[in-house]
Amino acid sequence: MELETKCLHAGYTPKNTEPRVVPIVQSTTYVYDSTDDVAAVFDDPTKSLIYSRFENPTVMAVEDKIAALEGGIGAMCTSSGQAANLLALLNILKEGDSFISTPAIYGGTINLFSVTLKRMGIECIYVDPDASEDEINAAFKENTKAVFGETLANPALNVFDIEKFARCAHAHNVPLIVDNTFPTPILCRPFEFGADIVTHSTSKYMDGHAVQVGGVIVDSGNFDWTNGKFPEFTEPDESYHGTIYTKAYGKAAYIVKARMQLMRDFGCYPSAQSAFYLNLGLETLAIRMKQYCENGLTVAKYLESEPHVESVNYPGLEGNKYHELAKKYMPEGTSGVISFIIKGGRSTAVKFMDSLKLASNEVHVADIRTCVLHPASATHRQLTDEQLEAAGINGGMIRFSVGLESVNDVIADLKQAFAAIDK
Ligand SMILES: *Cc1c(COP(=O)(O)O)cnc(C)c1O
Numbered sequence: 001m002e003l004e005t006k007c008l009h010a011g012y013t014p015k016n017t018e019p020r021v022v023p024i025v026q027s028t029t030y031v032y033d034s035t036d037d038v039a040a041v042f043d044d045p046t047k048s049l050i051y052s053r054f055e056n057p058t059v060m061a062v063e064d065k066i067a068a069l070e071g072g073i074g075a076m077c078t079s080s081g082q083a084a085n086l087l088a089l090l091n092i093l094k095e096g097d098s099f100i101s102t103p104a105i106y107g108g109t110i111n112l113f114s115v116t117l118k119r120m121g122i123e124c125i126y127v128d129p130d131a132s133e134d135e136i137n138a139a140f141k142e143n144t145k146a147v148f149g150e151t152l153a154n155p156a157l158n159v160f161d162i163e164k165f166a167r168c169a170h171a172h173n174v175p176l177i178v179d180n181t182f183p184t185p186i187l188c189r190p191f192e193f194g195a196d197i198v199t200h201s202t203s204k205y206m207d208g209h210a211v212q213v214g215g216v217i218v219d220s221g222n223f224d225w226t227n228g229k230f231p232e233f234t235e236p237d238e239s240y241h242g243t244i245y246t247k248a249y250g251k252a253a254y255i256v257k258a259r260m261q262l263m264r265d266f267g268c269y270p271s272a273q274s275a276f277y278l279n280l281g282l283e284t285l286a287i288r289m290k291q292y293c294e295n296g297l298t299v300a301k302y303l304e305s306e307p308h309v310e311s312v313n314y315p316g317l318e319g320n321k322y323h324e325l326a327k328k329y330m331p332e333g334t335s336g337v338i339s340f341i342i343k344g345g346r347s348t349a350v351k352f353m354d355s356l357k358l359a360s361n362e363v364h365v366a367d368i369r370t371c372v373l374h375p376a377s378a379t380h381r382q383l384t385d386e387q388l389e390a391a392g393i394n395g396g397m398i399r400f401s402v403g404l405e406s407v408n409d410v411i412a413d414l415k416q417a418f419a420a421i422d423k
Contacts, residue, residue, distance in 0.1 A: 003069060003186055004286040011065030011279075024276045025057045043241075045260055046249070054263035058272035062279050066206075066216050069185040069282075070198050073221035074255040076263065077214060077275060081181060081201020083268040084215030085109055085148075088177050088199045091217075091258045092146050092230065095121030099146040100139055100169075102129035102160065103390040104153040105179065106201075107380040110387060113148075126390070129158050136168040145229065146174050151190060151329065152182035154365065155339050155375045155399040156392030157313050159322035159329060166194030175223045181205075182337060182366065186289040187330045196223040197254065204366035205335070208281040208288055212274040217258060221251035233257065288368070288404065293333025295407045299400070300338050302411050308352075308418045310341040310396070336402035337365060339375075346395040348421055349374055353398065355420035358405065358413035370403035370410050 001009065012022040030049040032038045041048045049055055059077050067075040078084040093099060101113060103126045113124035127139045129149070147169040149160040162178060169176040175196035180188060184205045190198050200206060202214040225233035226246050233253050236242035240260055245253040263269055270278075293316065300314035315326035316334040326334050342349045353361055359370040363378055373379065376395050380388060388394075402410060 001068075006065065006068045007286045008283050010068035011063070012061040022058060022061045022276065022279055024272045026272050027056075028052045044248075046256060052269065052272070053267045054259050054269050056269070056272050056275070058279075059270055059275040062275045062282065063216065065279065065282055066185075066200070066202075067218055069189075069285075070180070070218045071185075071189050071191050071220070072198065072218040074252050075216050075218040076255055076259050077202070077216045077270050077278075078263075079215070079268040079270050079274075080213045081106075081179075081199070081203055081215035082108055082112060083266075084199040084201070084217050085177075085179060086112060087258055087262045087266065087268070088197055088217045089117070089122070089146060089148070091254060091262055092175065093117075093122050094232075097143050097145045098123035098125055098141055099148060099174075100125045100127055100136070100144060101148040102127060102150075102153075102158075103387070104129045104156045104158040104160070104392055105148075105150045106154045106181075107375070107383060107391065109150075109179070110391065111382055114387075129153075129160060133164060133168055136165065137171065140168075140172045144172065144174060146177055148177045148179070150179040150181070151188050152315070152334060152337070153392065154182060155337070155373075155379070155397070157315055157322070157334075157337065157339055158392060159315050159325035159334075161325055162190050162193040162195055162329060166196075169196075170194070173227045173229055182335050183330050184285060184289055184335075186286050187293070187332055187335065191220040191222070193329065196220050202278050202281075203364075205289065205292070206281055206285060207278050208285065208366070208368050209277075210364055210367045210369070211281075212270075212277045214270050214274055214278055217255070219252065219255035219258075221254075223254065225253050237261065289335070290332070291404055292336035292366075292402065295402045295404065295410065296336035296338060297333065298407045299402045299410055299414070302414070303338065303340050303400075306414075306418060308343055308421065310343045313339045313341075335366070338400045338402065339397055340400065341394050341396045342398060344396065344421070346374075346376065349396050349398055350377075352417050352421050355417040356413055357416070358409060359400070365399060365401045367401060368404050370405055370413075371401045373399045373401075375399055
């Protein structure tokens with residue numbers, strides 16, 4: 001099946017007289033014929049359902065759809081994108097370990113890495129996204145167990161060189177985790193370029209309609225957890241009657257361990273109702289992403305010609321620093337998210353944004369409706385000036401997320417707001 005078809009059909013195939021649409025199984029629990037049946041499911045939780053803190057048929061249909069879209073062997077949904085990145089890392093790292101990340105990532109993720117994980121004794125080693133392979137390789141320590149990056153950075157829009165970072169990670173026998181939120185698997189499938197684990201905030205384009213917060217972790221099944229660096233995968237798990245994940249679950253060791261250990265203990269699993277909404281978004285994802293790219297490029301070109309604009313950052317534009325990488329990793333387009341720097345700095349940016357009528361000022365991005373945000377005073381407010389700079393954010397920077405309105409109306413709105421700052 002091609003991507004458009006997978007969006008509609010992967011994950012759920014109704015049998016004779018079953019519902020056409022994936023049903024909402026709004027139940028915390030499942031029943032068994034006998035005590036023996038309950039015991040069997042505890043022996044191997046992948047054989048049947050135990051409890052909706054970590055598995056539910058509606059959510060699992062969506063997990064299978066997203067795994068199919070990414071080309072992975074399995075997926076696990078989480079209650080937010082933050083939870084997805086947290087669990088993706090905690091499934092590999094423990095106190096005393098380190099991992100490598102570029103700082104060109106979402107502000108909430110920087111906070112998670114620099115503050116909360118640090119408090120848990122896990123060190124994030126930041127490397128410049130444009131560093132050479134030698135520089136990246138030199139950043140590894142004995143205890144470095146993973147590498148992390150964002151395909152299309154929110155909001156700096158750097159394109160992450162997946163192959164370069166995959167080579168460095170694999171040279172050190174550690175996996176590469178890629179947050180693929182902005183491109184979605186419609187525009188980029190990181191496993192095809194060597195990534196081992198993919199995460200998403202499904203709150204963005206995947207949901208698409210701004211109705212539910214969610215996340216997902218997808219496993220390629222390609223990483224060899226038996227290489228000696230990952231004893232938690234190859235030694236008996238005392239919390240699961242001695243299960244050895246790589247022995248019992250082979251290629252699915254990572255994603256089964258994430259569910260059986262971490263989701264069981266943390267319980268940040270989405271509800272069936274949320275997964276149902278996410279599925280509706282996914283059904284039209286392929287068709288929506290194409291239109292976001294078309295509208296995004298049109299608006300980016302308009303902004304480039306606008307005298308009030310100092311610079312436009314959209315990797316789909318020729319001349320953008322990341323255009324070549326964008327053509328390689330996202331040949332069909334770079335989504336509807338644009339960032340630009342307005343002449344006049346922070347105060348002009350605020351005046352301009354408050355003059356927009358169609359585009360709404362909101363702490364969201366990648367919505368079906370056009371929305372706008374000033375990262376320096378919102379999502380990235382907690383960062384220091386140095387961190388802002390490292391994340392590629394300027395005080396006059398505006399993040400503009402082009403929706404699926406007529407692009408003519410979006411441009412008309414921008415024009416009247418630029419006119420308003422001259423008054
Ligand atoms: C929004 C976002 C997150 C966090 O996701 P939530 O669903 O808001 O928790 C993580 N990564 C990226 C790239 C994001 O844009």
